[in-house]
Amino acid sequence: MNEEIAFLTVTGLAIVRALPVTVVLALTSALGASAVAVALVAAQATRVGRPLAQVWIFVFRGTPLLLQMFMVYYGLAAVGPIRHGLLWPLFRDPLFCAFAAMTCCCSAYIAEVLRAAWQAIPPGQVEAAQACGMSRWTRVRRVIAPQMLRLALPAYGNELVMLIKSTSLASTITVLDVTGVAQTLIAHSYRTLEVFCLAAAVYLGLTAGLTALLRRIERNLERGTGR
Amino acid sequence: MIRAGVLALALLAGACHGAARSGDDLVIGTEGAYPPWNFTRADGTLAGFEPDYLRDLCARLHRPCRMVAMDWDGMIGALQTGKIDLIADAVQITPDRAAVLAFGRPYAMTTGVIATLRGSALSRLADTGATLDVDRPDPLREDITDRLRKALAGKVVGVELSGAFDAFLTQTIGPGVTVRYYRTMGERDLDLLNGRIDATLEDESYIRPLLATRDGTALVMVGPRLVGGSLGRGEALAFRKGDTALRADFDRAIGASRADGTVHRLYLQWFRMDASPQ
Structure with a gap:
């Protein structure tokens, strides 16, 4: 029993030490994906941007993230202009490749969440704002964006939880995140169940923290809406 | 409690599996992706040193054997759960590994070797041709280890997640690598060929045939041969x-195969070298 506790302690500490990698990857990808998603939604309001945004969403939502990671990491390394070009220092780094793949994939999902929120805003409100003489930018800032935020938040939160869990795929391209470190620990101890349970607990802690934070923001946004 | 859980899972897996298995044929796990030891042909069949060798051993035991391919990271689990x-x-x-498995006679x-890109910083690594035996007390051992430690400091070395080569790097070479x-x-x-990693530590029996391939001509084997310990x-x-x-x-069949020279013929056929254990 003592041996078991000692093993769990040492293993748990090693896994927790990998937490910054998982958190950095999740945070940067969430920011990157959200920014691209906003750009995609904005692009869909223009004639030229609409087909481009739709192709982006179609491709990245329709293919597995695991394949996208492999294509960015191993695939692009075989492309001469990238392998010998200025961008190689970036694509040489597995963490950057994971970030790039996750940003592309998650932006497609988040863009759809934002588009749904956009469409849920009653057109009458936008027309009323127009009738008041609000400029396009003022309409977005004072009528559309605040409501989109409120409408999109639950589904957006869902995407962020999925994103945190998806970071574990980065371990397949040599990133030593929580899952990657867990796998190296298993390679030495052969105790699959215990090690993966500890890793799962770390992800559970992360998603629980995020869920609590989102619930708080949701409550704050609902203040004054009469709900 | 967790032990009990593992045991319960193992029993469950064993029970599920037992029902699906027929007769008394032995199921042998292999990777099917480690040439020339074992690899999968284009038609899906397994070939290499081990499929040939195990066929010989099973014939000596008069037991029907079946080889199945699976990834290494799940293989010990599959053995323990009876798959x-x-x-x-x-x-x-x-x-x-000896802590969780029972090994037959070798x-x-x-031995382990270091491979790197031809012309890279590590391609002039010292002690090429020497052997570093981690277990043997030898005054030269520390010198070789020191030179290796200095050369690998700040370098990125890629290994398969097997628990053998990485343990040597983290324990013997230390945090510099x-x-x-x-x-x-x-x-x-x-990744070795596209330059993401500076070198690899891998078994000579894998690297030697790799060097003979078209891509492998870009690689060289450098530094001492490594054996013992992890x-x-x-x-x-x-x-x-x-x-x-x-x-x-x-063990008896392995002895017989060695005595009549069958395994020696297979060494030469698949490795182009004598890989007899001492």
């Missing part, structure tokens, strides 16, 4: 701890 009866996958005898002896882990050797080779003392079949009768049967 397979033994492992023939160039498994090096290491202290870590049937081959190969960065270890990158790969699920498969093919992925590691790609790198192992030869390759052996791995059994469940309790299966002593099965292990004894195979």
Whole structure:
């Protein structure tokens, strides 16, 4: 029993030490994906941007993230202009490749969440704002964006939880995140169940923290809406 | 409690599996992706040293055997839960593994080597041709280790996630070297060729044939041969701890195959070198 506790302690500490990698990857990808998603939604309001945004969403939502990671990491390394070009220092780094793949994939999902929120805003409100003489930018800032935020938040939160869990795929391209470190620990101890349970607990802690934070923001946004 | 949980899972897996299995044929686990030891042909059949060798051993035991391919990271679990009866996958005898597995007598002896891109900083690594035996007390051992430590400081070395080569790097070479882990050797080779990693530590029996391929001409084998400690003392079949009768049967067959020269013929055919254990 003592041996078991000692093993769990040492293993748990090693896994927790990998937490910054998982958190950095999740945070940067969430920011990157959200920014691209906003750009995609904005692009869909223009004639030229609409087909481009739709192709982006179609491709990245329709293919597995695991394949996208492999294509960015191993695939692009075989492309001469990238392998010998200025961008190689970036694509040489597995963490950057994971970030790039996750940003592309998650932006497609988040863009759809934002588009749904956009469409849920009653057109009458936008027309009323127009009738008041609000400029396009003022309409977005004072009528559309605040409501989109409120409408999109639950589904957006869902995407962020999925994103945190998806970071574990980065371990397949040599990133030593929580899952990657867990796998190296298993390679030495052969105790699959215990090690993966500890890793799962770390992800559970992360998603629980995020869920609590989102619930708080949701409550704050609902203040004054009469709900 | 967790132990009890593992046991329950193992029993469950064993029970599920027992129902699906027919007769008394032995199921042998191998990777099917570790040439020339074992690899999968285009038509899906397994070939290499181990499929040939195990066919010979099973014939000597008069037992029907079936080889199945699976990834290394799940192989020991599959053995312990009874999905397979033994492992023939160039498994090096290491202290870590001996704690959870029962090894038969070694049937081959190969060493770890370092490979790097031709012309890279590491391609002029010292002590090429020497052997570093981690277990043997030797005044030269410390000198060689020191030179290796200095040369690898700040370098990135890629290894397959097997628990053998990375343990040597982290324990003997120390924190100066960065270890990158790969699920498969093919992925590691790609990164070695495109320059994401500076070198790899891998078994000579894998690297030597790789150097003869078209891509492999860009690579060179450098530095001392490495053996002992976590790198192992030869390759052996791995059994469940309790299966002593099965292990004894195979040990006898291994002895017979060695005595009549069959295994020696297979060494030359697949490795182009004598890989006899000392």
